[in-house]
Amino acid sequence: SSDTASGPATHRAVIIEAAGDRVRVRDDVPLPPLRDDQFLVRTEAVAINPSDTKMRGNFVTDGGILGTDYAGTVVARGRLVTDVAIGDRVCGAQHAMNANEPLRGSFGEYDISAGRIWLKLPPSVSTASGATFGAGISTAGMALKLLGLPLPDAPVEKPAYVLVYGGSTATATIVMQLLRLINMIPIATCSPKNAEQVKAYGAEETFDYKQPDCAAKIKAYTKNNLRFALDCITNVQTTTFCYAALGRAGGKYVSLDPFADHVAATRRTVKTDWVLGPSIFGDGSTWPAPYGRPPSDELRAYGEKLWTLAEGLVADGKLRPHPVRTLEGGLERVPEGMDMVKNGQFAGEKCVVLL
Ligand code: CO7
Numbered sequence: 001s002s003d004t005a006s007g008p009a010t011h012r013a014v015i016i017e018a019a020g021d022r023v024r025v026r027d028d029v030p031l032p033p034l035r036d037d038q039f040l041v042r043t044e045a046v047a048i049n050p051s052d053t054k055m056r057g058n059f060v061t062d063g064g065i066l067g068t069d070y071a072g073t074v075v076a077r078g079r080l081v082t083d084v085a086i087g088d089r090v091c092g093a094q095h096a097m098n099a100n101e102p103l104r105g106s107f108g109e110y111d112i113s114a115g116r117i118w119l120k121l122p123p124s125v126s127t128a129s130g131a132t133f134g135a136g137i138s139t140a141g142m143a144l145k146l147l148g149l150p151l152p153d154a155p156v157e158k159p160a161y162v163l164v165y166g167g168s169t170a171t172a173t174i175v176m177q178l179l180r181l182i183n184m185i186p187i188a189t190c191s192p193k194n195a196e197q198v199k200a201y202g203a204e205e206t207f208d209y210k211q212p213d214c215a216a217k218i219k220a221y222t223k224n225n226l227r228f229a230l231d232c233i234t235n236v237q238t239t240t241f242c243y244a245a246l247g248r249a250g251g252k253y254v255s256l257d258p259f260a261d262h263v264a265a266t267r268r269t270v271k272t273d274w275v276l277g278p279s280i281f282g283d284g285s286t287w288p289a290p291y292g293r294p295p296s297d298e299l300r301a302y303g304e305k306l307w308t309l310a311e312g313l314v315a316d317g318k319l320r321p322h323p324v325r326t327l328e329g330g331l332e333r334v335p336e337g338m339d340m341v342k343n344g345q346f347a348g349e350k351c352v353v354l355l
Helices: 050-054 133-147 170-181 192-200 214-221 236-245 277-281 297-315 331-342
Strands: 010-017 022-030 039-048 069-077 089-093 110-112 118-120 161-165 185-189 205-207 228-231 251-255 270-274 324-328 350-354
Touching (some): 022 331, 039 089, 039 331, 069 110, 069 133, 089 133, 133 170, 133 228, 133 277, 133 297, 170 185, 192 205, 214 236, 228 236, 236 251, 277 297, 331 350
Parallel strands (some): 161 228, 324 350
Antiparallel strands (some): 010 022, 069 089, 089 118
């Protein structure tokens, strides 16, 4: 089918069937019409997030398109859109498995812009690398907010340490750069083999979490004054570790998934929260408990600000993407890519599928 102002009526996309959680690549998936305030992107690369492999069971809307991250070229725009032109390269995120808009996952030949959760890519960033920014910037931005920290337009006056547990994860790569830009000082856990890379993205010091005295070392390094911990892994061990590293006065612990309450209950002076990535769109979440949320205009405005700032930082080379490894051959390779991500075959690299 040929492109019109709204794109074709159908396109190829990776969908999931509720019965049996069957992932399929189909050629006849409806493409919703373009609204006046949206633009249409011909998808050239999609990145696979661990979360894409978790959209199964009661997360699934039957026939919905999977995928959060995309990058490509603008091919059509609604009449109210002035900040992108046809031919611009962009990247962004989609609110996948939103029961209200199940056909808006990113793993399709076309992506429709979602709010202001996108940015124009500068010539210095490849489309494949750009495809990794969607969930990364959204998750990192939400993490800063929940930690009670500002965005890069208003750096803190007094630098302080932030422990980033899981320093070599894709979220950590973005969050550590943002922490530096707001004048905070990231320190991170990772394996020794990843220490140089983690430092290159902003960590002042790295700690090998496999050493038994690691939390105590962090406590000593931060003189028992650590007040912020971001847990990019989130299980009983990692929550326990972060709680052990936080200083005597307590502070804030933020994780990327719900954490174990029995660990959190051990220290009353530590406040907690966890990031729900898609809350960045401001339209709430229809995902099952505890992932459901009401809409929030405050979060919508925050997301717009985050992504507008991120566009400038990426253009200036101040916000660099996570390392990528690509799979060629189009959307047909997405199911295989999801299996590989789930099995840890892309540790330390983002799996990007080129269309
Ligand atoms: O945001 C959304 C929508 C926006 C619009 S949707 C949500 C998007 N967010 C996510 O999907 C969260 C992604 N993160 C996770 O799911 C987790 O944090 C994991 C643990 C899966 C990390 O994801 P990532 O893709 O970054 O992981 P990776 O497979 O590349 O792993 C990176 C490293 C590993 O190499 C380990 O590091 P080293 O230094 O030890 O080699 O993570 C480390 N790691 C662990 N460290 C300690 C992995 N498992 C670990 C563990 N303990 N159990």
